[in-house]
Amino acid sequence: MTLTEKDSQYLWHPYTQHKTAQAPIAISRGEGALLWDENGKEYIDAIASWWVNPFGHSNRFIADAIYKQLTTLEHVLFGGFTHEPAIKVAEKLMEILPKNQQKIFFSDNGSTAVEVAIKVALQFFFNKKEKRTTIIAFENAFHGDTFAAMAASGISFYTQAFQGMFIDVVRIPVPVKGQEQESFDALRAVIEKHDCAGFIFEPLVQGAAGMVMYEPEALAKLMQICKENNVLTIADEVMTGFGKTGKTFAMDYVTEVPDMICLSKALTGGTIPMAITTFTQEVFDAFYDDDINKALFHGHTFTANPTGCAAALASIELLHTEEMQANIERIHKSHLDFQKKIEKHSKVITARTLGVIFAVEIKSDSEESYYGSMRTKLYNFFIDKGVVLRPVGNIVYILPPYIMSDEQLQKVYKTIEDAIEMV
Helix, strand or coil: CCHHHHHHHHCCCCCCCCCCCCCCCCEEEEEECEEEECCCCEEEECCHHHHCCCCCECCHHHHHHHHHHHCCCCCCCCCCCCCHHHHHHHHHHHHHCCCCEEEEEEECCHHHHHHHHHHHHHHHHHHCCCCCCEEEEECCCCCCCCHHHHHHCCCHHHHHHHCCCCCEEEEECCCCCCCHHHHHHHHHHHHHHCCEEEEEECCCEECCCCCEECCHHHHHHHHHHHHHCCCEEEEECCCCCCCCCCCCCHHHHCCCCCCEEEECHHHHCCCCCCEEEEEEHHHHHCCCCCCHHHCCCCCCCCCCCHHHHHHHHHHHHHHCCHHHHHHHHHHHHHHHHHHHHHCCCCCEEEEEEECCEEEEEECCCCCCCCCCHHHHHHHHHHHHCCEECCCECCEEEECCCCCCCHHHHHHHHHHHHHHHHHC
16 A cells, blocks of 8 residues: 555645545655655655745754754753753844844744734733734735634635634735835724734735735835834744745844744754744733733743754754855846746736745636636646646745755746646
């Protein structure tokens, strides 16, 4: 019996309608930007396995750091205890995060990092005996699948089964080019009408919406409006963090600084699940009190897992090597060249690039749903050609490992060109 056949007996996959979906591909090995299935077929991982793996599969530098930590201290509870790897991660992050960030809270994944931030925003005002219960988010946002993160997300089919069960979230338009003022006006109107605790956003790029991009100046203006009205700002850098946009964090492009930042995915180089939410001292101080009820009563069994911390330290070290920074710039320039070429195609609506992120929107005869027929046709075409790409409706994006070779990139580009002709 093959791995795929065994899988169908026991496993329930994410974002999958098992009655209609094709059988999953059983991957047996990965190295660099490549994956191999159980039959030996080779695939280029052009989306870094859901944006987590910037340094390639089976990276020895991170693996050695994990092994060394496993032989010293694999895990210890973080309630009432601490350890050196967690402290080192905090010290390293303080060097590279916006300077107003002073405290870090560990959790397990991007969704829980957001969950922590939203709970903190709401309790921040509760502790101050001020009623603020509304969270502001962008239209078509995606922040995760736990309840508060799901409530802040705006892609309806992810959340429609749970309507009426959520915290209070109000949405505003994304300030894409030409619609900035509409977004600013909407934010002011929401703050005037509702008791707003926080504004959560994906800085500069909305990932699951199809790599929708907007300018740092527009985000800075929205943050200024929040600051003027004492609304906490939450930068969800789960996808954009650690080099994806060309800088360490997307917020490095923005003149304003957020009250909280959510980190995960590439934090550990795609090895061990781990997430971090960071805070200003002012936010932390609202919980620092003689009254125990003002504490943040939130935690996870594997909070600050030492092995995950070791992976994170190795990952951050790799990111800031000259070689990796040069790779990011090389891929960015390559994307720009491909953008200039492909955006003139008669079947292309638009193409866009930021850092190592590239997206192209393909013309369609009908409105395309997230998991519509065009998406399925494109996905199957890419898999058949040995390229892992997961289109969002009629939008195809690339978010590769930074170690992807020029030859591999050119194959990805050529496969996308062929797919455009095919549809």
